[in-house]
Amino acid sequence: MELPAWLPSERTVSAFVVLILALTIALLAAGRGDRTLLGAGSNAVPTKSNGQVVAQVEAPRPKLGVAATPEAPAVGGGALLTPAPAIEYATAPLLATPPPDPAYDPMVDGLLPHFRILTYYGHPHDANMGIVGEHAIEDVHRLLIEEAERYEIADPDREVIAAFELIATVAQRVPGADGTYILDTDIKTLTEWVNYAADHDMLVFLDVQIGRGSVAAELEKVRSLLLRPNVHLAIDPEFAVADGQTPGDHIGSVWAESITYAQNELAALVEAHNLPPKVLIVHQFREDMIKEKETLRPVPGVQLVIDADGFGDPDLKTSVYNILVRDEPVEFGGIKLFYRQDKPLMEPSDVVDLNPSPDLVIYQ
Structure with a gap:
């Protein structure tokens, strides 16, 4: 049957369909360009538990104290701030666990990726801030x-080291005497937990929440404890807010150069005091919580872990992990799980099956 002359030819129709498909694919790709994440839910805007919108803070450039340049001494007379070595990103994933090495030396090679670190997070005096504060130290x-044993069953090829992550400087809604919106955990409490951990072959991570202060200033508060071989550092950008902003009302962020500063300070401690390599955790649940993340590089003597933070269901947590850890490799990867808020809670077998398998797992 001959088609009417006014109908377009078959070739014209095919070309039009191809054009429409190409435009659709381009629009979808552009839509994926802004991957602002939430670890606490699937909303496009972060909210608190009462539904109030939480503003996003534009992070100020880091305040590095008097150690803002390589020529100036660090706060408290520490080592000089030196630039991180220019190490190119590997084309293969940097987080993959290599085969066991009989020549492994933790004093030289560090804990990762030979071991997996399993951490319980919180404040010893506050049950609302994580499992650490819900029980006596022996019960924690x-x-x-018991949780570590479940991970070794899920992944028999990787030994687990247990750790406490203690909030050493706590973000507050009031400015305090120094205006930093930070309350320091008493050194006696921190020392008790560090001593207990050392007696039981455990690690301790001291978590600093920054407030309106600086990474440099908060690091100085825990420097003496960082001289202990089993003590390491964690930075929580969520509570690092700009002037005029309040922790808890705004989601904060840090610049990569503040993280590099911490790496260099830890590396200087390791070298000066003949310590095993330090582990530095940086928590993240949105892409914009670490400004200029792409400039981060490994520093000898320090093992940098980006922890995919935030609560949610397993699909959401996997997506956040994939974007912040798998797709943006720095050195090592971690994930935080929430006993109360994650519904359902990921099983150890699900966690170790993430790609790449996490080097660090935190429970709050």
């Missing part, structure tokens, strides 16, 4: 070891 230790 017992529960942590």
Whole structure:
């Protein structure tokens, strides 16, 4: 049957369909360009538990104290701030666990990726801030070891080291005497937990929340404890807010150069005091919580872990992990799980099956 002359030819129709498909694909790709994330839910705008919108803070450039340049001494008379070595990103994933090495030396090679670190997070005096504050130290230790055993069953090829992550400087909604919106955990409490951990072959991470202060200033508060071989550092950008902003009302962020500063300070401690390599955790649940993340590089003597933070269901947590850890490799990767808020809670077998398998797992 002959088609009417006014109908377009078959070739014209095909070309039109191809054009429409190409435009659709281009629009979808552009839509994926802004991958602002939420670890706490699937909303496009971060909210608090009462539904109030939480503003996003534009992070100020880091305040590095008097150590802002390589020529100036660090706060407290520490080592000089030196630029991170220019190490190119590998084309293969940097997070993959190599085969066991019989020549492994933790004093030289560090804990990762030979071990997996399993951490319980919180404040010893506050049950609302994580599992650490919900029980006596002996019970926290017992529960942590039980969880570690489940991970060794899920992944028999990787030994687990247990750790406490203690909030050493706590973000507040009031400015305090120094205007930093930070309350320091008493050194006696921190020392008790560090001593207990050392007696039981455990690690301790001291978590600093920054407020309106600086990474340099908060690091100085825990420097003496960082001289202990089993003590490491964690930075929480969520509570690093700009002037005029309040922790908890605004989601904060840090610049990569502040993280590099911490790496260099830890590396200087390691070298000066003949310590095993330090581990530095940086928590993140949105892409914009680490400004200029692409400039981060490994620093000898320090093992940098980007922790995919935030609560949610397993699909959301996997997506956040994929974007912040798998797709933006720096050195090592971690994930935080929430006993109360994650519904359902990911099983150890699900966690170790993430790609790449996490080097660090935190429970809050």
